[in-house]
Amino acid sequence: MSNNALIKEFESIVGADNVMTSETDRHTYSYDAAVLDSVMPAMVVRPTTSEQLGKAVKVCNDNGLPLTVRGAGTNLSGGTIPHPGGVVVLTNGLNRILEINEEDMYAVVEPGVVTARFAAEVAKRGLFYPPDPGSQTVSTIGGNVAENAGGLRGLKYGVTKDYVMGVDFWDVEGELIHSGSRTVKCVTGYNLAGLMVASEGTLGVFDKVILKLIPPVKAAKSMMAIFPSVKAASETVAAIISSKIVPATLELMDNFTIRTVENFRKAGLPTEAAALLLIEVDGHPAEVEEDAARVEEICRQNKADEVKVANDAAERDAVWQARRDALPALAKLKPTCVLEDATVPRSKIPAMIEVLEEVSNKYNLTIGTFGHAGDGNLHPTILTDKRDEKEWERVEEAVDMIFERALALGGTLSGEHGIGLAKSKFMINETSAGTLAYARRMKSVLDPKGILNPGKIIG
Ligand SMILES: Cc1cc2nc3c(=O)[nH]c(=O)nc-3n(C[C@H](O)[C@H](O)[C@H](O)COP(=O)(O)OP(=O)(O)OC[C@H]3O[C@@H](n4cnc5c(N)ncnc54)[C@H](O)[C@@H]3O)c2cc1C
Numbered sequence: 181m182s183n184n185a186l187i188k189e190f191e192s193i194v195g196a197d198n199v200m201t202s203e204t205d206r207h208t209y210s211y212d213a214a215v216l217d218s219v220m221p222a223m224v225v226r227p228t229t230s231e232q233l234g235k236a237v238k239v240c241n242d243n244g245l246p247l248t249v250r251g252a253g254t255n256l257s258g259g260t261i262p263h264p265g266g267v268v269v270l271t272n273g274l275n276r277i278l279e280i281n282e283e284d285m286y287a288v289v290e291p292g293v294v295t296a297r298f299a300a301e302v303a304k305r306g307l308f309y310p311p312d313p314g315s316q317t318v319s320t321i322g323g324n325v326a327e328n329a330g331g332l333r334g335l336k337y338g339v340t341k342d343y344v345m346g347v348d349f350w351d352v353e354g355e356l357i358h359s360g361s362r363t364v365k366c367v368t369g370y371n372l373a374g375l376m377v378a379s380e381g382t383l384g385v386f387d388k389v390i391l392k393l394i395p396p397v398k399a400a401k402s403m404m405a406i407f408p409s410v411k412a413a414s415e416t417v418a419a420i421i422s423s424k425i426v427p428a429t430l431e432l433m434d435n436f437t438i439r440t441v442e443n444f445r446k447a448g449l450p451t452e453a454a455a456l457l458l459i460e461v462d463g464h465p466a467e468v469e470e471d472a473a474r475v476e477e478i479c480r481q482n483k484a485d486e487v488k489v490a491n492d493a494a495e496r497d498a499v500w501q502a503r504r505d506a507l508p509a510l511a512k513l514k515p516t517c518v519l520e521d522a523t524v525p526r527s528k529i530p531a532m533i534e535v536l537e538e539v540s541n542k543y544n545l546t547i548g549t550f551g552h553a554g555d556g557n558l559h560p561t562i563l564t565d566k567r568d569e570k571e572w573e574r575v576e577e578a579v580d581m582i583f584e585r586a587l588a589l590g591g592t593l594s595g596e597h598g599i600g601l602a603k604s605k606f607m608i609n610e611t612s613a614g615t616l617a618y619a620r621r622m623k624s625v626l627d628p629k630g631i632l633n634p635g636k637i638i639g
Pocket residue numbers: 212213248249250251252253254255256259260271291312313314315318319320321322323324325326327328329330331332379380381382384385386387507508596597633
C-alpha cells in the first residue's frame with residue numbers, strides 16, 4: 181500500500197484528527213528520555229477505543245509496518261524510539277479506569293492511564309497501589325507494565341510485576357488475547373501476563389491491565405541519616421537489610437547529589453554530608469515505632485553523624501521531595517545526563533559504590549549517585565555534553581565498565597529502566613547465546629514479520 185493509502189486506511193479507523201504526519205508531529209515522537217539519536221516515524225496514530233487499537237495493529241502487520249507503542253515516552257532505554265519509517269501508536273487516548281473493585285481489591289485500566297492519577301483514584305477508595313516510579317505524574321500503566329517499572333517503594337512492596345494480575349493484549353493478527361484473571365490465584369494455562377511484563381512492546385500491544393490493590397498503610401515514619409562517608413552509608417544499607425527489617429523505602433544520595441538538590445530547591449539538606457540515607461518504615465503503629473528505633477540505632481552504630489526523624493507530614497514530604505528532585509536537579513547541570521541503572525545484590529552495594537568512584541576517577545567524569553540502595557539499584561548519573569566527542573568516548577567506556585563490574589558482582593544490567601535499544605548490545609554478557617536464540621525464536625513465532633518494536637531488547 182502506498183503511504184497515502186496507508187494514511188487513509190488509518191484515518192478510516194481512528195479519524196483524520198488522530199493520524200499525524202506533519203514533520204513537527206513526527207519529530208515530537210522521534211525520541212524519548214534515553215540519550216540516543218532520534219528516529220523519525222512515517223506517521224503517528226492515536227486510537228481512542230480498544231477496537232481501534234486492535235485494527236491499527238492489524239493494519240501494521242498486514243502491511244509489514246514497524247509499530248512502536250508509546251505511552252508517555254519517559255522510558256530511559258530507547259524503548260519508544262521508532263523504527264525508521266515506522267508507525268508510532270500513541271495510547272494517551274486510551275486512558276479510562278474501567279473498574280476499581282473494592283471488595284476483591286483489583287482494578288482494570290486501559291494502558292494510557294497515568295500512574296499517579298490511577299494511584300490517587302485508588303486511594304480515594306481507601307486502597308493502595310504501591311508502584312511509584314519517579315515519573316509517575318506522567319508515565320502510563322502500559323509503559324510501567326512494559327518496562328516492569330519500579331520506584332521508591334520497591335524494597336517492601338515490590339515492583340509493577342507484583343501487581344499485574346492479567347493483561348489483555350492484541351497480537352499482530354489483531355486478535356485480542358486474554359491472560360490472567362480477576363482472582364487472587366490463577367494457573368489457567370501459560371502465564372502470558374507474566375510474559376508481557378517487561379516485554380517493551382515487542383510481543384503484543386496491551387489493551388487492558390488488571391492490577392492488584394492492597395490495603396493502605398496504617399502508619400509510617402521517615403528519617404534522614406547523615407553520614408561522613410558514602411562507604412559508611414552503603415554499609416548501613418547492608419546492615420539494615422541483614423537485621424531483617426524491611427523498610428518501605430531505603431534511598432541513598434551522595435554529596436554531589438545532595439548539593440545539587442539543595443541548589444535546585446532549598447530543602448534544608450546538609451550540604452556538608454558525604455552521604456544521606458532517606459528511610460521510611462511503615463506498618464502497624466507499634467511496629468513502626470519499634471522498627472524506626474532499631475533503624476536509627478543501626479545508623480548510629482554504622483557511624484551516622486545524625487539521624488533526623490520527620491515530625492509531621494510536611495517534614496516527611498520534604499524528605500521525599502528532595503529525593504524526587506535528584507534527577508531533575510542533576511539533569512539541569514549539563515547538556516547531557518546519562519542515568520544508569522545497573523543493579524547488584526544488596527550486600528554488594530558498598531563494593532558497587534567503590535566501583536563508581538573508580539569509574540569517575542579513571543575516566544575523569546562527574547558522576548552523581550543516588551537511588552534505591554535498599555534494592556541494590558543505584559542510579560549513577562554521568563553529567564556530560566554529548567557534543568564533546570572526546571568526553572563522550574570516555575562516557576561510553578565508563579558505562580561499559582559500570583555494567584561489566586555490576587555483572588561481576590552478581591548483578592544485572594537493569595533493575596527497572598529496561599533494555600530497549602540502549603542496552604541490547606550488553607544482553608549477551610548477562611545471558612547466553614542460547615538464551616538470546618530462545619528469545620528470538622519465541623519472538624519470530626509471535627511476530628513473524630518482526631513488526632513489533634523492532635531492534636529492542638534482543639536486537
Ligand atoms: C524523571 C524520570 C524518573 C523516572 N523514574 C523511574 C523510576 O523511579 N522507576 C522506574 O522504573 N522508571 C523510572 N523512569 C523511567 C520511565 O518513567 C518508566 O520506564 C515508565 O514505566 C515508562 O512509562 P511510559 O508511559 O513513559 O512508557 P513509554 O516510555 O511510552 O514506553 C515504555 C515501553 O513500553 C512500551 N509500551 C507502552 N505502552 C504499551 C502498550 N500499551 N503495550 C505494549 N507496550 C507498551 C513501549 O513500546 C516502550 O517499549 C523515570 C523516567 C524519568 C524521565
